[in-house]
Amino acid sequence: MSRKRRQRSKRLPASGFTRQTSRRKKFAKRREESIAKSAAGLLSQHPIIVFLLSFGVLMGLFYAFAIFTPFYKRDFLLSYLPFNARVSGAILSFLGQDITVSGASVFSPAFSLRVVPGCDGIEPIALFVCAVLAFPAGFIRKIPGIIAGTLLLAALNFVRVVSLFLIGVYFPRAFTAAHLEVWQAMFIVFAVVFWILWLLWATRSQIATQRVSS
Amino acid sequence: MAPWPGLRSVYLEFYKAGAVLVFKSFESIGVVRLDQPTDVEYDMKIVFYDRDQAGPDGKMVPVGFIHHNSRRTGYIYVAFLTGLILATPIPWRRKGWALFWGMILIHGFIIFNLAVWVLHGFNKESLSLLALNPFWQKALLLTVHMFIRNLTFGFIVCVFIWILVSFRRRDWVKIVSKTKIRQK
Numbered sequence: 455m456s457r458k459r460r461q462r463s464k465r466l467p468a469s470g471f472t473r474q475t476s477r478r479k480k481f482a483k484r485r486e487e488s489i490a491k492s493a494a495g496l497l498s499q500h501p502i503i504v505f506l507l508s509f510g511v512l513m514g515l516f517y518a519f520a521i522f523t524p525f526y527k528r529d530f531l532l533s534y535l536p537f538n539a540r541v542s543g544a545i546l547s548f549l550g551q552d553i554t555v556s557g558a559s560v561f562s563p564a565f566s567l568r569v570v571p572g573c574d575g576i577e578p579i580a581l582f583v584c585a586v587l588a589f590p591a592g593f594i595r596k597i598p599g600i601i602a603g604t605l606l607l608a609a610l611n612f613v614r615v616v617s618l619f620l621i622g623v624y625f626p627r628a629f630t631a632a633h634l635e636v637w638q639a640m641f642i643v644f645a646v647v648f649w650i651l652w653l654l655w656a657t658r659s660q661i662a663t664q665r666v667s668s
Numbered sequence: 669m670a671p672w673p674g675l676r677s678v679y680l681e682f683y684k685a686g687a688v689l690v691f692k693s694f695e696s697i698g699v700v701r702l703d704q705p706t707d708v709e710y711d712m713k714i715v716f717y718d719r720d721q722a723g724p725d726g727k728m729v730p731v732g733f734i735h736h737n738s739r740r741t742g743y744i745y746v747a748f749l750t751g752l753i754l755a756t757p758i759p760w761r762r763k764g765w766a767l768f769w770g771m772i773l774i775h776g777f778i779i780f781n782l783a784v785w786v787l788h789g790f791n792k793e794s795l796s797l798l799a800l801n802p803f804w805q806k807a808l809l810l811t812v813h814m815f816i817r818n819l820t821f822g823f824i825v826c827v828f829i830w831i832l833v834s835f836r837r838r839d840w841v842k843i844v845s846k847t848k849i850r851q852k
Contacts, residue, residue, distance in 0.1 A: 501840045506832060513824065521814060577820045581827065590844050630709075634740060634819060639748050642823040646752075653843060 505588055512584035520576075531571055538569045542615035549616070551623070560615070565622035567615070573633075575611030578645040579604050585649045591656050599652035603645075610644055676743060680711055683738040686775070687712070690782050697790050697798050699728060710735040716789050734789050741785075742778045745822045749774050752830040758839075766833040773829045781816050788812050 520526050535558035543555035546562075554561040559568040582603045586596050614637050622629045684702055691700035691714075699717040706713065714736050717728040753766045790798035791808060800808065815821045 499837075501837060501844060502831065502835055505840070506828060510828070517814060521810060572818055572820065577818075577824065581824055635744055638819045639744065639823060642748075642820065642827060646827060657843065 501590070505590070509584055509588035512588055513580065516580040516584060527571075531574070534576075535569045535571070535574060538574060538611060538615060541612050542569070542619065545612060545616050546619055549620075551619070560619060562619075562623070565619060565626070567619055567622060569615060573611075573615070575607055575614070575641060578641045579607045581642065582607060582645040582649055585645075586652055589653070595656045599655070603648045603652060606648060607641075607645060610641070614641065676739065679743045679746070680738050683742050683778075684712065686779065687714075687782055690779055691786065693783075694786055694790070700786055700789070703733070705735055707735050710737045712736040712738055714785065714789060732789060732792060734785060736785065740819060741781055741822075744819075745774055745778065745826055746771070748823060749826045749829060752826065753834055756830070756834045758834060762834075762836075769833040770829050773833070774826065777822070777825050777829075781822075784808070784811055784816050788816075 536555075539555050539558045539560050543553045543560045546560065547553045552562050558570070559566060583600050586599050586603065589596075618629065618633055618637065621632045687702060691702075694700060699719060701715050701717065703713040703715045705711060712735070714734045715730045716732045716734075718731045719728060721729045721731060749770050750767065753763055753770055756763065756766070758766070787798065788808060791800055791805065
């Protein structure tokens with residue numbers, strides 16, 4: 455718009471059309487503000503519900519990814535399950551067991567087991583990652599938590615496979631209970647404990663710095 | 669989660685009573701009854717009957733069954749959730765209320781599980797008491813495989829319920845505000 459035109463438009467009284475558009479804009483702005491306020495109100499009034507909703511949505515996305523993407527079943531699990539078996543087999547060999555690993559199976563003359571989907575620790579890892587992501591904290595605080603927690607839980611799965619194998623060898627009657635009840639629950643407990651530890655880490659050093667400054 | 673003397677058998681009776689109520693709601697599709705299990709791995713046998721198939725004595729003939737373990741589909745989640753709530757550092761009064769609401773919610777999930785098991789049983793090819801279109805059949809199979817047979821999912825539900833019933837707004841605000849101060 456040229457300078458002259460702009461000056462003229464300033465001088466001229468506003469037409470009906472421009473009045474209407476400005477009213478609409480004001481109305482839309484007010485509406486946006488009220489939506490923003492109500493959203494902020496919801497966030498402040500029901501923070502746990504908001505956290506659980508975002509946590510649930512993220513878990514839903516994980517399950518959708520696990521169910522519907524061929525990548526997860528065909529590529530990821532096909533390499534991750536044998537990797538679990540190889541590492542667990544190596545630990546068991548180190549502990550003096552006569553181990554042969556084939557694909558996702560770990561064999562010995564006394565006992566054999568197969569790492570199948572569900573015994574891979576992926577769901578507890580997803581639980582931990584989604585809980586960290588859903589919590590209202592800075593993303594920079596989340597990254598180290600996600601990396602450390604994922605690695606720890608993945609390492610814990612080796613402990614699970616090794617311990618289950620040893621239970622199968624030395625206490626075969628306790629295997630089913632240890633496999634289906636104890637370790638499943640323990641893994642979730644560990645995921646929750648790691649999440650709480652991350653929360654403490656994300657809050658603790660501030661408290662420490664506050665104490666030092668006072 | 670240790671099996672306290674008698675607690676499991678008491679819970680089994682409670683579970684059976686609840687299961688009978690769930691089965692009654694499916695009587696428009698077919699008849700479901702509980703029986704003694706033939707496999708020692710399980711503590712219940714869900715038997716399906718077709719009303720249209722009666723024996724020469726006039727009694728309904730069982731057309732299929734599913735072995736069921738109340739410990740793995742109910743007791744274990746109840747024990748896990750109870751453990752989580754009792755381990756939470758909140759006053760005993762609040763723990764009591766959290767347990768009350770937690771038990772209601774977890775049993776809602778257990779009832780849902782049982783209902784899906786029954787629907788899955790009715791939908792089995794050998795029974796075919798419930799005919800679903802391919803989409804719903806696939807959805808039912810997915811639900812059974814990913815959420816019902818998968819024990820971990822039940823534990824994840826327990827964690828959701830634990831957070832919902834154990835924490836209050838002021839606890840949460842305290843944690844979040846600490847995190848936000850640290851970010852600054």
